[in-house]
Amino acid sequence: MGLLPVVCKTPTLRGLIISQSHFANFTIELASCVQLRELNLEDNFMSELSKGSMQSMKQLRFLNLGYNLFTEFPHDIRNLSSLEILKMHHNDISGLSCDDFSNTTHLKELYLNMNRITQLQRCITEKIVSLKVLDVSGNLLKANLSALRYLKLTDNEISVISETVFQSLPSLRFLDLDNNPFSCECSNAGFIHWIVTNSQTQVVKAYQYKCFFPVSKRGNLLLDFDIQSCRDSGSFLCFISSTCLVVLTLLISFIYNFLRLHLSYTFHLFVAFLYDSRKRKKGHPHWFDAFVSYNAKDEDWVYREMLPVLEGEQGWRLCLHHRDFQPGKPIIENITDAIYGSRKTICVISRSYLQSEWCSREIQMASFHLFDEQKDVLILLFLEEIPPHHLSPYYRMRKLVKKRTYLSWPQAVQHPGVFWQNVQRALQTGDALTEITDPLTGLTGC
Known part of the structure; x- marks a missing residue:
């Protein structure tokens, strides 16, 4: 011890x-x-x-x-x-x-x-x-x-x-x-x-x-x-779970990389459709006579040739994205508001226009607007001579050209007065424009 x-x-x-x-x-x-x-x-x-x-x-x-x-x-x-x-x-x-x-x-x-x-x-x-x-x-x-x-x-x-x-x-x-x-x-x-x-x-x-x-x-x-x-x-459950997970991952990746803009575009198109339907039921007027859809490379022609005639001489109210789109608002929302807030849509078509993603969305939405209104709301204006076979990659444009009359600036360059008169007649068809006191302060779309 x-x-x-x-x-x-x-x-x-x-x-x-x-x-x-x-x-x-x-x-x-x-x-x-x-x-x-x-x-x-x-x-x-x-x-x-x-x-x-x-x-x-x-x-x-x-x-x-x-x-x-x-x-x-x-x-x-x-x-x-x-x-x-x-x-x-x-x-x-x-x-x-x-x-x-x-x-x-x-x-x-x-x-x-x-x-x-x-x-x-x-x-x-x-x-x-x-x-x-x-x-x-x-x-x-x-x-x-x-x-x-x-x-x-x-x-x-x-x-x-x-x-x-x-x-x-x-x-x-x-x-x-x-x-x-x-x-x-x-x-x-x-x-x-x-x-x-x-x-x-x-x-x-x-x-x-x-x-x-x-x-x-x-x-x-x-x-x-x-x-x-x-x-x-267990194996079957594991197989089903893993398969679903792989498919879901691939689907999400595909949507994110290739379709996210399309989905966003479709969503805003649907919202614009509902907005326009309510607006027509309440009898609200359009804010513009026409929305001008064009590529930035063609902006010089729009400001030099189109605006002086259509706004200066003929008095039409046009919506231009560089001038009238609301700052801070998503581009898709501005496009839908501009198209559905105008009686007509003028597509200024060139090779640059056909290659532009945003111009493609604008003409898609304008064609949906054409279907929705069931009236003559779309005006096709070609700045260049584009052979029909060159339009084959642009399915929607080719389809519109086949069904509708279009205006060609190269063919009318010798007679510009006749060309602008044709544009004026195209703008005059359909419902008459309702008078409003101040289109700038009353504008909610562009």
């Missing part, structure tokens, strides 16, 4: 047994036991080792501290770099850290059975690269372990084991999981399949493992569980 000095009078002493002495909290002096290779301190009432008591035992290979009262892993064991076998069974150790085995890299056998260990960190077995045998039976483990050759996990609380665990156990040869509360459900299907099919690892008494969960299957043999039903339903 106190101090127990032990001095190695023989420097070459290789083995020492102090077992079943029943001394509590005694101190062991082993400073001179530099040649000691085996030390057995089993079955005492030891709860700790004096600091530095094993500092000189660099050649110790076997250490038995079983059947004692240790609640923590002895700190001095970290210095035993030659240790090959360590027995810490039947103690009260509840936790281990990676630092406990930082220097014991030559450890081959580790016995930690019959303790209160709840978790064994993966870094522990990764540090002990030479470990061949690990016994942690009779603990409170609820976690999976890493790579070993001999693994004994009997009398624990393991109910489900993922088959992925064994992917990190390439050297496992012996596995003992007897007396664990296994679950006979699809969560264990991979583990059951691994037991039956693997040819490398011997699973001790595998055909005697019994189900503990669920209650309806308690007492049944684990390997009698039908894993085929899990595989069929």
Whole structure:
């Protein structure tokens, strides 16, 4: 019940047994036991080792501290770099850290059975690269372990084991999981399949493992569980889920990269259609006589030739996107408001116009407006001679040209007066423009 000095009078002493002495909290002096290779301190009432008591035992290979009262892993064991076998069974150790085995890299056998260990960190077995045998039976483990050759996990609380665990156990040869509360459900299907099919690892008494969960299957043999039903339903569900996910991802990517502007355009077209329908039911007037759809490269012709005649001489109110679009509003909204807020739409067509994405949207919307109004609301004005076969890539334009009369500026360049009279007649057809006091302040669209 106190101090127990032990001095190695023989420097070459290789083995020492102090077992079943029943001394509590005694101190062991082993400073001179530099040649000691085996030390057995089993079955005492030891709860700790004096600091530095094993500092000189660099050649110790076997250490038995079983059947004692240790609640923590002895700190001095970290210095035993030659240790090959360590027995810490039947103690009260509840936790281990990676630092406990930082220097014991030559450890081959580790016995930690019959303790209160709840978790064994993966870094522990990764540090002990030479470990061949690990016994942690009779603990409170609820976690999976890493790579070993001999693994004994009997009398624990393991109910489900993922088959992925064994992917990190390439050297496992012996596995003992007897007396664990296994679950006979699809969560264990991979583990059951691994037991039956693997040819490398011997699973001790595998055909005697019994189900503990669920209650309806308690007492049944684990390997009698039908894993085929899990595989069929699970695989099919996984296939359907993954297929739907892939299709959805592709669809979203396609829509985002190729159709997002079209969808936005269609949405605003629908909104404009509803807006225009309500406006016509209430008898509201159009704000402009015509919306002029043109490409920026043709802007000089519009301002030099068209505006002086149509606005200056004939007095029409025209909507031009560079001049009359409302700042800050999305372009699509400005286009829809301009087309549906005008009695007519004049399309100034050139090769640049046909190649412009926004001009294409404008003429699409104008054609929808033509269909909606069922009146002569679209005027096609060609600035260049464009052969019909050059219009083949532009389906909507080709279709409009085939069905409607259009005006050609190159053919009328010698008689511009006749050309503008034809434009005036085209603008005069349809409903008469209602007089408004101030089109600028009354404008809500452009």
